Amino acid sequence: MQEEMRQLKEVNKNLRRQIRQRLGDCLENLGFEQLLDLEKESQEAVYIIRERKLKVIGNKLETLKKKVINLGCT
Amino acid sequence: MGRGRVELKRIENKINRQVTFAKRRNGLLKKAYELSVLCDAEVALIIFSNRGKLYEFCSSSSMVKTLEKYHSCSFGSLKGTQPENESQYNYHEYLRLKARVEVLQRSQRNLLGEDLAPLNTKELEQLEHQLETSLRKIRSTKTQSMLNQLAELQRKEQVLAETNKALRNKLEENAQEFPRQMWEANAQTIPYNPLPTHSDEFFQPLGLNTAMHNSFNGLRYNPIGSDEMNVAGVNANNHNGLFPGWML
Numbered sequence: 001m002q003e004e005m006r007q008l009k010e011v012n013k014n015l016r017r018q019i020r021q022r023l024g025d026c027l028e029n030l031g032f033e034q035l036l037d038l039e040k041e042s043q044e045a046v047y048i049i050r051e052r053k054l055k056v057i058g059n060k061l062e063t064l065k066k067k068v069i070n071l072g073c074t
Numbered sequence: 075m076g077r078g079r080v081e082l083k084r085i086e087n088k089i090n091r092q093v094t095f096a097k098r099r100n101g102l103l104k105k106a107y108e109l110s111v112l113c114d115a116e117v118a119l120i121i122f123s124n125r126g127k128l129y130e131f132c133s134s135s136s137m138v139k140t141l142e143k144y145h146s147c148s149f150g151s152l153k154g155t156q157p158e159n160e161s162q163y164n165y166h167e168y169l170r171l172k173a174r175v176e177v178l179q180r181s182q183r184n185l186l187g188e189d190l191a192p193l194n195t196k197e198l199e200q201l202e203h204q205l206e207t208s209l210r211k212i213r214s215t216k217t218q219s220m221l222n223q224l225a226e227l228q229r230k231e232q233v234l235a236e237t238n239k240a241l242r243n244k245l246e247e248n249a250q251e252f253p254r255q256m257w258e259a260n261a262q263t264i265p266y267n268p269l270p271t272h273s274d275e276f277f278q279p280l281g282l283n284t285a286m287h288n289s290f291n292g293l294r295y296n297p298i299g300s301d302e303m304n305v306a307g308v309n310a311n312n313h314n315g316l317f318p319g320w321m322l
């Protein structure tokens with residue numbers, strides 16, 4: 001149990017550090033190569049998220065359009 | 075079973091509540107018994123009805139015995155003694171930490187563009203905005219780092235260029251000191267004549283002091299080499315006279 005606690009704390013610490021970096025903080029500790037990797041990952045994530053967002057909004061639009069048509073208010 | 079969807083809250087209707095209690099109580103006692111038999115587990119079940127009536131089941135010979143076992147087990151203790159309190163506190167801490175880690179892991183995955191399904195439009199928008207801001211910071215840090223590297227390399231280039239220039243000047247001075255005929259006549263075994271000692275200062279910026287001296291001193295021209303040297307020596311394009319262009 002003690003060991004698990006210690007490991008959990010370690011995982012906690014690492015995760016917080018990583019998340020901070022992904023949010024653009026504490027970048028000084030990163031080497032140049034790592035900085036490039038981080039940029040690439042973040043860029044790709046932005047693409048994915050934007051796509052997902054547009055899809056969700058698009059679906060909502062479609063659903064509402066159909067509802068409006070069904071209500072006969074074209 | 076499953077005929078009607080039951081909402082999980084207190085049954086308002088008194089009779090339904092009583093009936094349900096009886097049915098489910100029996101079912102639960104039966105399950106406890108089955109569990110203890112099927113899986114060889116020591117199972118104890120305690121139920122107090124709404125009015126306070128006790129219903130119990132125990133797989134072992136004595137409920138008291140099983141309860142004692144329960145008491146001596148750290149996390150389940152009802153007693154208020156110090157070590158047991160601490161264990162319970164630790165356990166709660168552990169659970170809290172575990173929950174926090176799970177939240178962090180979820181955030182991390184979101185920042186990677188994973189597990190986006192539960193997020194609504196607003197949350198997706200926020201996430202996108204967060205990442206865009208962070209990308210700006212990452213890129214500006216990157217650019218700054220590259221500019222620093224560039225400045226460093228430019229500085230090095232300048233130092234090396236100056237060193238080269240100084241070396242070249244020194245060699246030209248020495249070339250004028252040595253007559254050209256002597257160079258060609260002794261083509262077979264010309265050892266490299268070391269530059270005057272104060273040339274050390276030219277080698278220092280590069281930190282090659284001894285190393286360079288040794289490598290030059292080690293040069294002995296064989297016939298093949300010297301032919302090339304001769305050719306180079308008489309070559310009008312050779313500004314230096316002492317060393318052919320390819321050696322600089």
